Amino acid sequence: MSVLPLDAADEVAPEPAAPTARRRGMPWFLRRPGGLLGAAWLVLIVVASFTAPLWRPYRVDDQDLAHRLALPSGAHLLGTDPLGRDLLSRVVTAGAEPLLASFVTVVVAFGIGLPLALIAAERGRRVERVLSRSTEVMLALPLVIILLAVIGVIGAQTYVVMAVLGVLISAAVYRIMLGVAQSVRQRLYIDAARVNGIGSLKVNLVHVLPSMATVAAVQAAQLFGIGLLINAGLAFLGFGPGEPQPSWGFMIQDASKHIYDDPWLLVPSGLALALTVVAANELADALAHRAAGERTVARRRPGRTPASPADGAPSASAVLEVRGLTVAVDGGPTLVSDVSFSLGAGRVLGLVGESGCGKTMTARSLLGLLPDGVSVSGGAILWRGRDLVGLSERELNAVRGQEIAMISQEPMVALDPMFSIAYQLTQPLRRFRGLSRTEARSTAVELLEQVGIVDPARVLKSFPHQLSGGMAQRVAIALALTGRPKLLIADEPTTALDVTVQAEILTLLRDLVREIDLSIVIVSHDLGVVADLCDDVAVMYAGEVVESGTAAAVLDEPAHPYTMALLRANPHVPEGAAVPVRLASIAGAVPPPGSWPSGCRFASRCRFARDECRKPFPALPAHGSGSVRCIRVDELQREQVTWDADAVGAELETGAGVPA
Known part of the structure; x- marks a missing residue:
């Protein structure tokens, strides 16, 4: 009887529906509630801020002195400031500049720190020592004092000041990314790529950077939140956009003067800044925990099947x-x-x-x-x-x-x-x-x-x-x-x-x-x-034990065809035994997880498989206290069948089926 080809419907067992199947189309960092809510808020605030001139109910400098320091109402959804200006219009309009300025900080910091980390990791200890000492000097500089000095020279030019901040913070980015880059470059596949003649730039772009992507994304999200706070802090001190252009920091500073007579004034601008910073950090946390969330080592899941x-x-x-x-x-x-x-x-x-x-x-x-x-x-x-x-x-x-x-x-x-x-x-x-x-x-x-x-x-x-x-x-x-x-x-x-x-x-x-x-x-x-x-x-084989027992019993008298094939493919020949003309081989490959057949998982590669092998069956006792997953084990042992290398070779050369 020839080995029959497996039907696709028989070979692949249907997987049970996963509870998170509806989320599988989502990026992995959005599968955590914090990541999803953080990303949603950031998208909302970015879209609202950059499209504010198209939909805001009032211009930012429109005054309604009759309704100064008004609480939320139908006319002013978030109330008004001391000059009667609409807070909703000013808060959403003020978001564009700090969001863009913080993005500039992130781009500059990573644009300097990340390439330097890659160079230091690649060029060796001497280059790394020079770069590390240089960045340590930058880390020792008083950041706020330097920013104030820059403002004193060029004025309150927000984007230039935040770019300078990015230069200063690039030293910290370099230190973090250097450790990651050095770790990645020690992996064997990096050496293999270099041996294969791949250039340094391509090795970094194709192999090193993808492995650093998660850490880089986490640090970028956190740095974005830091940039927002520093930008707001400078505006609070009076080094932000001039009136009537709104800014979150100046609005918080203005609201602090009325903290006792009108505490609501602090809520819109303060809440917008706080939620944006928290959203950036929640997104960073989600990025750090990958698709399945926070690592839980060998934990029980709710659907865990208990032992009998x-x-x-x-x-x-x-x-x-x-x-x-x-x-x-x-x-x-x-x-x-x-x-x-x-x-x-x-x-x-x-x-x-x-x-x-x-x-x-x-x-x-x-x-x-x-x-x-x-x-x-x-x-x-x-x-x-x-x-x-x-x-x-x-x-x-x-x-x-x-x-x-x-x-x-x-x-x-x-x-x-x-x-x-x-x-x-x-x-x-x-x-x-x-x-x-x-x-x-x-x-x-x-x-x-x-x-x-x-x-x-x-x-x-x-x-x-x-x-x-x-x-x-x-x-x-x-x-x-x-x-x-x-x-x-x-x-x-x-x-x-x-x-x-x-x-x-x-x-x-x-x-x-x-x-x-x-x-x-x-x-x-x-x-x-x-x-x-x-x-x-x-x-x-394919995630399950197909044969077990004492070493002497399993190796001397294998009961499963897979064990037979492994032994015949073993190049070690016992002393005194004849050297085979050719070693046995097993055609095909181990099926990947999710593609395991419902019956014998070795059936598609087995010379002795029959139709009944493709149906589910339990493991059978073998070798005393061991077991074997083969329903033909008694038949094969009775006929003293082995995985014959010569028979396999004849089958491959003639295309004929191998007798079962």
Whole structure:
């Protein structure tokens, strides 16, 4: 029987309607109430101010002396000032100049500060030092005194004065954006772009600036509000537009004279200024929190599916129980669904699968370190009987480092380049263990010796960039051990290392498991690493566990076609075994979240798939205490079917179907 093509209707399961679906067409910063209201007010005040001459009920200098200091009425919706002039007409007309002047300040400040930050981040330490010292001098200058001196020379020319303000504030913009630019330029894709021959200007425009956009937008919104206040303050002091041209600052100053006999006079102009500044800051806050709002790490959402009663209590031998774990984008697709596994004390569990299968998301959820806008929406993570899902940041911080620690796949990301190794090791030792400075340094030496560093005194004095990859990974492991954790999450800990160093790191992890009874969850693509280090294995595909069990059982007798294919594609050939003519390959790619089929998610790539594989079915028991998601498992094992590389090659060459 040939493998039948999947019908599109069968392949993609319909997603349940999200509560925020009606908002998905909106920009992400408008999905927060504060951002939406702030943007609405700013649009309203800008449109009203710049179109005021077309619709205002009175001219700004029209006087009605018979109705001086009048309260709101049908003739004057916001009342009148001491000369009987209409407050509504004056307030909306006065908004155009401070809004435009504040915009000039933002443009000048970012027009100077942002390019300088990009240049300093790109050109290196010498250029950065010169620019930083220069901006520090600018930050030390008395801003208000300089503005008053400029006014004394050129007069109250609002736009020129606000442009000078932008020049002075550009130093602060530079300092903020420099840190962001330096962080972005350390990412691997920046180096890849440079290696590919992309010029400096294009790297900045295409790669660096988009990554800085959120921070820049937040700072611009806040600076806009500051510009409004400074502009109003200068006008309050008498350095604004002359009469009869209105300004918010002068109107507030005029109203302050009548605070006792007519307090309402302060309300229209003061409220217009206050709401505009608050709206700018609310918009900045919304920009800072991205699409899903403020980051909530591994929190329970109202629609979270609870773990079943059977899953609520951990087994007697397990220190970690994950039951029905589901991770999803808030208001978006599911990334990991119904993942379950357990881990005993002193054992090593391997999460295996291709990129995009949900391994890292699963591992990071154990520590509550999911990205912004992603959270646990179902299931339970039981650590020593305590459910970590739904804990606050403060409660999770008591677990992180001291009970559960993590090793990154890239040690240079885990180590701060600004501080020495001694500082980075002694600080958590003093925090976690309450040691003195001398005791912490002595313990840091012991930790470095424990992870196999032969010259710990020299390494302590070094900075991360002075270490090799293997040495940095050993330091990262020592850093993870500072809190005496009982569980270590290792995300591809040997990916960036050469073969010899990989073997040393694996030996080190094995020794740690044996010596301090450490449990480890290791994420890896390398089945050789899994076979060498792991006691248990969970094979993941498209966000779910397709096969689990002890490492010996899963690797020696794989039950799921995906596991078979991974093993046949493994380039490591056991000693004494025949070298295959060609390695097996798996056609196609892992389906992205939101496009998972309703049945077996591997069916579209499986040589053994049938029509019944495309319908939902539960996981079946396998390998004793493990499981497998394949309804043909008994049939395939009975026929001793394997993922044959030669058969796959023949199929690709002839175009013939592969027998099921």
